[in-house]
Amino acid sequence: MSLTATFTVNGVRRQVDLPDPRVTLLDLLRERLDLTGTKKGCDRGQCGACTILVNGRRTNACLALAISHDGAEITTIEGLATDGVLHPVQEAFIAHDGFQCGFCTPGQIMSAVGLIAEGQAGMDPERVREGMSGNLCRCGAYAGITEAVLDAQARLDAQDRSQAA
Amino acid sequence: MKTFDYVRPASVAEAVAAAAAPGAAFLAAGTNLLDLMKGGIARPDRLVDVTRLPGLDRIERSHDGGFRIGATVRNADLAHDAAFARACPAVAEALLSGASAQLRNAATTGGNLLQRTRCPYFYDTASACNKREPGSGCDAREGENRLHAVLGWSDSCIATNPSDLCVPLVALDAIVEIEGRAGRREIPLEAFHRLPGDAPERDSVLEPGDLIVAVRVPAEAAAFAGHARYLKVRERTSYAFAVVSAAAGLRLEGGRIAEARIALGGVALKPWRAREAEATLAGAPAGPEAFRRAADVALAEARPSGDNAFKIELARRIVVRALTLAAAGTPDRVAALPASAFAASTGATLHV
Numbered sequence: 001m002s003l004t005a006t007f008t009v010n011g012v013r014r015q016v017d018l019p020d021p022r023v024t025l026l027d028l029l030r031e032r033l034d035l036t037g038t039k040k041g042c043d044r045g046q047c048g049a050c051t052i053l054v055n056g057r058r059t060n061a062c063l064a065l066a067i068s069h070d071g072a073e074i075t076t077i078e079g080l081a082t083d084g085v086l087h088p089v090q091e092a093f094i095a096h097d098g099f100q101c102g103f104c105t106p107g108q109i110m111s112a113v114g115l116i117a118e119g120q121a122g123m124d125p126e127r128v129r130e131g132m133s134g135n136l137c138r139c140g141a142y143a144g145i146t147e148a149v150l151d152a153q154a155r156l157d158a159q160d161r162s163q164a165a
Numbered sequence: 166m167k168t169f170d171y172v173r174p175a176s177v178a179e180a181v182a183a184a185a186a187p188g189a190a191f192l193a194a195g196t197n198l199l200d201l202m203k204g205g206i207a208r209p210d211r212l213v214d215v216t217r218l219p220g221l222d223r224i225e226r227s228h229d230g231g232f233r234i235g236a237t238v239r240n241a242d243l244a245h246d247a248a249f250a251r252a253c254p255a256v257a258e259a260l261l262s263g264a265s266a267q268l269r270n271a272a273t274t275g276g277n278l279l280q281r282t283r284c285p286y287f288y289d290t291a292s293a294c295n296k297r298e299p300g301s302g303c304d305a306r307e308g309e310n311r312l313h314a315v316l317g318w319s320d321s322c323i324a325t326n327p328s329d330l331c332v333p334l335v336a337l338d339a340i341v342e343i344e345g346r347a348g349r350r351e352i353p354l355e356a357f358h359r360l361p362g363d364a365p366e367r368d369s370v371l372e373p374g375d376l377i378v379a380v381r382v383p384a385e386a387a388a389f390a391g392h393a394r395y396l397k398v399r400e401r402t403s404y405a406f407a408v409v410s411a412a413a414g415l416r417l418e419g420g421r422i423a424e425a426r427i428a429l430g431g432v433a434l435k436p437w438r439a440r441e442a443e444a445t446l447a448g449a450p451a452g453p454e455a456f457r458r459a460a461d462v463a464l465a466e467a468r469p470s471g472d473n474a475f476k477i478e479l480a481r482r483i484v485v486r487a488l489t490l491a492a493a494g495t496p497d498r499v500a501a502l503p504a505s506a507f508a509a510s511t512g513a514t515l516h517v
């Protein structure tokens with residue numbers, strides 16, 4: 001099998017040669033596609049800094065073999081804003097001080113986008129905290145993160161309601 | 166990481182043939198295997214990707230009401246399948262208490278069954294470990310072993326099986342469907358994982374090339390749906406492996422127990438079904454006395470393998486608590502903190 005794979009990354013089709021099958025989605029994004037917004041914390045599934053959306057679902061890019069995800073649609077932090085307008089989750093993280101040093105933030109934001117899409121947590125802070133437990137923050141910005149996720153959830157709910165109306 | 170050949174078979178038969186070669190391993194989501202490969206603990210020459218095999222990604226309901234869970238069904242999809250979670254609520258709760266949302270979105274049923282131990286010496290290639298390097302010894306015996314096994318361990322290995330999913334599944338008499346070089350066969354989950362004995366390098370009864378195709382939960386499992394819980398003590402509230410866990414299911418008839426199911430996690434190298442303890446509950450009134458008696462029976466053979474005597478009493482208490490929660494009734498929805506010891510039986514939270 002020739003190791004060439006195609007991905008749609010933030011809406012753009014990218015074909016990549018993978019002569020070495022060891023490349024993870026994380027290294028593909030950071031080292032081959034110059035998308036360094038996705039962070040490498042532990043590289044072992046333990047911190048969530050590398051969280052991206054794969055076919056709309058939040059996943060740890062560090063434990064995903066790129067070649068195995070041939071054809072996947074990938075969204076990273078670089079793909080959230082549209083036409084220079086921040087995504088509501090990004091807005092909410094700024095409004096609520098959902099970070100300090102910012103290293104975990106791309107992963108937190110991508111995880112929050114995934115969590116809201118899953119629709120399991122609603123406006124329950126305990127469910128939000130539990131649903132975000134795969135993202136560690138060494139600065140301990142958790143209080144602001146929870147507030148930001150709840151606020152973003154509320155804004156997106158309101159958007160949905162006004163669109164449905 | 167050592168390099169490897171990557172193979173993407175188009176059929177189950179091709180997958181079995183490709184994985185039967187020495188040095189080959191199946192790759193599902195890779196959330197355990199890639200971690201082990203990065204650490205040099207697993208060094209496969211060939212990865213056989215099972216994630217696109219046709220027909221393995223479905224949850225099917227059989228005509229008698231049982232479930233057949235394909236090997237590549239993702240842990241999150243199984244936990245959130247409404248019909249499955251209604252029939253097997255303790256399985257959904259166990260799944261949601263495991264790993265993180267990101268990992269559950271990727272991790273598969275087959276991979277979860279075959280995830281390897283979290284013994285830190287197994288993970289450290291500079292340590293002696295009979296499981297990783299047969300005959301090299303076991304550094305856990307004289308090392309940090311407070312989280313190691315209290316049941317079924319041997320002098321050669323005192324590790325535990327880390328899976329949450331397997332604990333309620335073994336309580337519900339789940340069956341593993343396997344495709345191998347000699348065709349299809351079925352093995353009860355209870356007989357699937359091996360105790361260490363003197364060959365701890367073999368986690369399960371699988372032979373080279375054997376592919377898990379599906380896991381079946383028989384229709385009888387649904388009889389416990391109204392009184393089924395999973396309880397998991399962790400060293401932090403979420404995103405941590407079990408120190409000790411228990412799945413409990415009760416079939417109640419007028420305040421008395423018609424039938425009970427109990428299994429323990431974090432105590433042995435396999436998910437531990439406590440059949441004798443279950444038998445003591447049949448016909449007994451559902452209450453603390455019967456539950457404590459059952460817990461004593463469940464842990465009767467337990468003995469510490471190191472600094473872990475505390476796990477024996479902890480396991481007894483977790484069995485009592487899981488049975489108490491089960492008797493109170495399965496909540497309508499999995500608690501905000503799934504399987505947490507910090508949730509009251511009403512579903513409210515005791516801390517924060």
Ligand SMILES: Cc1cc2nc3c(=O)[nH]c(=O)nc-3n(C[C@H](O)[C@H](O)[C@H](O)COP(=O)(O)OP(=O)(O)OC[C@H]3O[C@@H](n4cnc5c(N)ncnc54)[C@H](O)[C@@H]3O)c2cc1C
Nearest residue numbers: 045193194195196197198263264273275276277279329377
């Ligand atoms: C940080 C972290 C925390 C975690 N916490 C928990 C936890 O709290 N509770 C818990 O239960 N788990 C936990 N896990 C483990 C996680 O559940 C497993 O890694 C996951 O279930 C493995 O599934 P996978 O599809 O990624 O398997 P892979 O990693 O792809 O494979 C695992 C093993 O199974 C074999 N395999 C896979 N599919 C098949 C098949 N169909 N037939 C035969 N062999 C197969 C592979 O060859 C490999 O040996 C955690 C993992 C991480 C990284």
Ligand code: SF4
Nearest residue numbers: 284294295303322323
């Ligand atoms: S307990 Fe088992 S896995 Fe851990 S070091 Fe000993 S042999 Fe290895």
Ligand code: FES
Nearest residue numbers: 041042043048062
């Ligand atoms: S870098 Fe992937 S989870 Fe830490």
Ligand code: FES
Nearest residue numbers: 100102137138139
């Ligand atoms: S903001 Fe610094 S690690 Fe989270």
